[in-house]
Amino acid sequence: MTNPVTKDRRHFEDLAIGEVIDLGRTSVSREMITSFAREFDPFPFHLDEEAAKASLLGGLASSGWQTGALSLRMLVDRFLANVASCGGLGFRNLKWKNPVMVDDIIGGTATIAELRRSASHPQWGIVTLDFAIGNQHGKPVMTMRLANLVECRHPETGV
């Protein structure tokens, strides 16, 4: 049974370990940082310039959770929008390496690290992606490993 919504997108069988996805780049403005922080991470070092200067971060910096959300958006735009994705399963080993400051430009790659058919659901496979996000100075900002569910084109071939 072909899913009419996703039939023209890449399926599990079309993916290969080692494929590197260029995530492009995103500029992080003061307004983006403060509006996200007000909603989800209301710490002075994400909201107020003076408090941020006195903090460990040394200046106004984004919530690490926002860095993750922006990286997810880059993955959707550059990869998942063209994949028969059923959604994420979870993350492992997310590490924030350096803060993202006002007007930093972040970007990087996601690399397919593992491909595994679901043992219990032959219609799905699990793709594991390693993110490497950095800033315009070449410094690492964040790494994480995402597990995402993808439709198989040929469920009948089994696990």
Added chain:
Amino acid sequence: MTNPVTKDRRHFEDLAIGEVIDLGRTSVSREMITSFAREFDPFPFHLDEEAAKASLLGGLASSGWQTGALSLRMLVDRFLANVASCGGLGFRNLKWKNPVMVDDIIGGTATIAELRRSASHPQWGIVTLDFAIGNQHGKPVMTMRLANLVECRHPETGV
């Protein structure tokens, strides 16, 4: 040297393994789901009711990343706002267990799982928190383990 901003807040020495933080509850509206998804996770099953009904999720559901961000906000309100926190380091083993649907009420606990002085920076300690987030039906929604940096009140006592 006492930090005047954080001196009245809980420091690393004030925390104990096993402490359970009640995160309270948050209601997740349709507007919250679609506005977050438009910005960070623009998949039809987070944006459009009909597409969502046809998807694995069975109805309009929040981005998993939004569930994480809302859980972080609950931790700030119920715990970190009163702690001499310097920011997050990362997290391990985030798992989405069940989708969060329109008007679901999510909540749960964060439990202090580990406390460790920084080997290289005696002024800081690392607190590890295990999140258990569920919905109003008692079903699990998300688990994750967050590592967060906290000031020590007495850096001179060493590691």
